[in-house]
Amino acid sequence: MERRSGKELRELFLKFFEEKGCKRYHSFSLVPDDPTLLFTIAGMVPFKPYFLGLKTPEVTRATTAQKCVRTNDIENVGRTARHHTFFEMLGNFSFGDYFKPEIIPWAWEFLTERVGLDPNRLYATVYLDDDEAYDIWHEKVGLPKERIFRLGADDNFWAAGPVGPCGPCSEIIYDQGEKFSCGKPTCTVGCDCDRYLEIWNLVFMQYNRDEAGNLTPLPHKNIDTGMGLERLASVVQSVPNDFETDLFRPIMDKACELVNVKYGEDPKKDMAVKVISDHIRASAFMIADGILPTNDGGGYVLRRLIRRCVRYGRLLGIERPFLTELLPVVRESIGDEYSELIEQASAIEQVLSTEEERFSRTLSQGSDLMDSEIDKLTAAGRNILPGDVAFVLYDTFGFPLELTEEMCEERGITIDKEGFEAAMEEQRERARASSKQTSSVISKNVYTELADKIAPSPFCGYTKTKCEAQVKAIIVDGALAESAAAGTEADLVLSETPFYAEKGGQVGDTGTITAGGMTFEVADTIYPVADLIVHRGRVTAGTVKAGDSVSAEINVERRAEIQRHHTATHLLHEALARVLGKHVRQAGSIVTPTFLRFDFNHFAPVTLDELREVERLVYAEVLKNKPVVTTIMAIEEAKKTGARALFDEKYGDEVRVLDIEDFSTELCGGTHVKNTGEIGLVKIIREEGIGSGIRRITAVAGSSSLPLFQSFGLAVTSMVTMLGGDVETLMSKIESMVDEKKVLERKNRELQVKAAMSDIENSVKPRANAGGVDLIVEKFDDITPDLLRQIGDRIRQKYPNALMLLAGVGEEKRVALTAMASPEIVKLGAHAGTLLKAVAAEMGGKGGGSPTLAQGGAQSSKDLGKAFDAAPKLFEELMTKGK
Structure with missing residues (x-):
């Protein structure tokens, strides 16, 4: 062989x-x-x-x-x-x-x-x-x-x-x-x-x-x-x-090279490089297909894989970022079949490096938790780390059990593996119960049956706003119908249509379908399955019947505004890539008649200067009034032109390539203006983060931009009138007011703390004592959680061995809770998080935290007295259990 x-x-x-x-x-x-x-x-x-x-x-x-x-x-x-x-x-x-x-x-x-x-x-x-x-x-x-x-x-x-x-x-x-x-x-x-x-x-x-x-x-x-x-x-x-x-082997060898170890000499290190080689391949391909690290769905799986790579890198002794160093070997080992690894190389590197850096910080936090738990065990004369603690380190902070074992072993601590496995099995059961991968059934419905029986409706809306067609099907209440009378909400399928169905972020067209005395008002146009275009709306006059010859006409003004915003999205995409870097690519979009929303991958807020430069680039293309040219070509040919594919689109063998000369070339099946000058002024109105590594820009174009500028102008004029001066000095006046406000707020906080502490010698007394630790429970009115911590620091000066539980009652009688304990009394069994959680539960609230600091609260203060009365007993139980 x-x-x-x-x-x-x-x-x-x-x-x-x-x-x-x-x-x-x-x-x-x-x-x-x-x-x-x-x-x-x-x-x-x-x-x-x-x-x-x-x-x-x-x-x-x-x-x-x-x-x-x-x-x-x-x-x-x-x-x-x-x-x-x-x-x-x-x-x-x-x-x-x-x-x-x-x-x-x-x-x-x-x-x-x-x-x-x-x-x-x-x-x-x-x-x-x-x-x-x-x-x-x-x-x-x-x-x-x-x-x-x-x-x-x-x-x-x-x-x-x-x-x-x-x-x-x-x-x-x-x-x-x-x-x-x-x-x-x-x-x-x-x-x-x-x-x-x-x-x-x-x-x-x-x-x-x-x-x-x-x-x-x-x-x-x-x-x-x-x-x-x-x-x-x-x-x-x-x-x-x-x-x-x-x-796999070249990737493993590269990982071994990074730490100067040899594969085959240490089973634990062999396993680590195997995990890394598998997960880095998966991560690279997932990112190339538009998946980004998030806290749910496929993004959560990607985040977990990246974190496992980093964790096992730590087991090998790699303390610095290293994942991007493996990518060239991944591309070489996989071969030429998957061009997306090359095309999306910049994005893959950016996502991996950012997530790796972020997780390194999380690992440090997990180490702090482990140190705290081990200190607590040592103080109590124990040497077995509870399984649920090991699981929290695994699930929340990403510590593999092997890493936890190594760190515990260094301090003479073993792990309750049975408890860990029990917690792990509970998680698996939850995952199995909610997993989307447990089913492979796709249900038939009226739309799937239609899609298989009739040919897709040809879309003529790229060149026409009105066409003659035949009603191929009528759906009422989820079932096929022969007709629909006035007042009936229905879905119509036509033999041909100028109506664009929602796809690629562009919303569906509205308009009318008429025949004789029949009028059907189209409220939306959608793809319920495959290539089946469905006109969703209401019969407002007459009766529509299957087989009727009809005239279908879109709302032309609305379509024109959609086209302005859609073409503006392409300009915005390219401008962002030029200003922020080639890693930028679309992660979702909505294009409407009144605004556009564009999601893209980037790992820091976009600065005001960067946003201004993006707007400048876009507006420069608008002023040049360049032709917007659409060409139909084979997908492979389109790729050779360098056309950018959008994240949420699926492409067939033939694609539409949108080209704005010397600026933007993208695959897009949407509708667009003929020249960039039709777009009008594009104004970004908001930039925000919507998830890990995902930013969102909301902007307006066309006729929507005039009311916006008018409102901006009115707001600026009003502020100049109120504050005096002129537009040039407006910002400096506002900055001075903001600085003055911060000073006054700081002085107010100091006065609040001073007022709360004015009678501290007499008002604050321990409620209980157990194991050499005092319990102090106090309520303060109109105090924020930050001020509670400052008050706690002052109380600690008088009672250094106290576990403090402080409540601040604020607006609408809501209660903020803060619990504090010094590392010294934590060694004696005190735990701020455990006590606060128990006391909060007494008043229907929630909370928790570390042994030294915890926060929580409740919606109402009506049970605060009862909760404080229960605190001494809960405290004594805690101290007894801690020993």
Whole structure:
């Protein structure tokens, strides 16, 4: 068998199935067009509507090398030979075309003749009663009966969901030899060890399962196969695990080089570099597909992967930022198939470096928490860190258990691993309950059925504002209807339309659809599924019937304002990239008749000077009145022009390329002005952060900008009148007033503290004492949380060994709570966070914090007295437990 690289195997597979008549598709995005999935988790995901009969495919044979992400078993990455978060699935698909008699011999031909695997080491599994597949393997391929295994539904039956298309499958197994065996006499195909390795799964989608569980043959039988490139490479390259293939090994070697260690000498360090090599690949591809670190959804998964990279880097001894140093090796090892890694290189580097820097600070905070907990244990004479504390360090601060163990070991502390695992399992259960990846069912509805039955409505709105058409369908209350009378809200589908349906951030058109005495007011135009354009509105006169000939006309003035804002968005995008850096790219947008909103990735607030420069660049292009040219071309040709693709768009083989000479070239299917001068003045009215690494600009253009400037002018004139002087001195006057306000506020705070402390000698007394620690509980009126801390600092001067719980009652009788404790009394068992949380609960409030400082509050002070009365007992319980 000839040794081949991962790149060569990928190309070998794709070319083989092209020879079999399959159309080669470039890998689809990791962000699927599927609400049931967070990521593209298999090669069949982009084709699922075809398998489920929701959409008619453009071809009947296809092949892909699909990038995939799965994170349901992330903790095992690096611990086993085969677990990954990012992997490539080699697949070939048939939509009612070839079936078992073709794919089984083809699979055999590819593995034995093209790849060169030893036929004598190959086995096959089939479903228990799939005699057809069994016979093809034995009689047509020639595989001996003793190397064909019949297995049950858990291993050899695939389903898209509880109901719908399903069918048996056949797995191809490769015998890696005795050195991979578990050594048990029963070791054979199906054993959990690594000797008999599944390398390819052939799914025969031939049945439909109804709600009662009955199977009926499908009118069109389908094929869906999937083979992991990494796994195939490990076999062809004769290495013991996927990580030692050329898809991972260069990345691991680079990580080892950074810390001057050698792979294979220390199992813990080997695991660390495996995790890093896997996660950096996943992170790079996720960012390239527009995913950015956030606190939920796919962004949360990305953030978790980046943080795991950093954590395991720490285990290797890498204290400085290092992730971007691995990116050149990632690009080289993956090959030329994924140009997005090159095209988005700047953005990937920016996101990784910013997130890495941010997490380094979080790690420091986690270290502070660990030090505090260990100090507390030491003071109490204990040496076992509670499992829930280790889990908080893992889940909140990103500490792997191994890192926590190392840090504890240095101070003679062990970890309650059972408690940690219990907390971890609780989290897994929560994740499983809420996971979007547990379902792969897409439900049929009236829109999906329509999309499959009728041709998409041609959109003529690029050149026309009005057209004649026929009513193809009427939907009322979610069901097809023959007609809709005046007063009825309905959806209409036309044979042709000038109405732009909401897409790519541009809102849908409004207007009228008329015929004789019938008028239908279109309130919105949408794509409920696929390419189906739906006009949503109300019949205001007469009755509309299916088959009617109608006249469809958009609101021209509204469309013109939308076009101004949409073209302005393209100018804004390019101007931001020129001012802030090439990493800037769109992360979402809304284009309306009255404003535009543009989200983009950037990792710091945009300064006023930068915003002014962005506006200057945009306005300069408007004044030049350049032609706005749209050209239709093949997607690959468009990429060669350097056209920028927008984040939230999905593109077909042919795309519309919008070009503003010497300034902006982007792929965009929206509608635009003919010349930049039509846009009018573009004014940014707000810049803000909306998430980690995501900024948002809101702006106006066209006729919307005049009222805005008029209101700005009125506001400035009014302030000049009130403050005196002129426009040039206005800012300095306002700055002086703001400074004066700050001085007065500071003096007011000082007076408040002084007033609150005026009788401190007499009013503040300990409420209880336990274990040599005093408890002080006090209420103050009209005091902010910051002032409570200042008061606490003053009280501590008189009572250095006191655990203080202070309440400030403010507006509408809301209560702010602050608890404070010195490190000295924390060693005696005091814990500010625990006490505050318990006392807050007594009045229906919430709160918590560290052992030395905690904050919280309640909506009402009516139970404050009761809570303070309970404080001494809660305090004594805390001190007793602390010992």
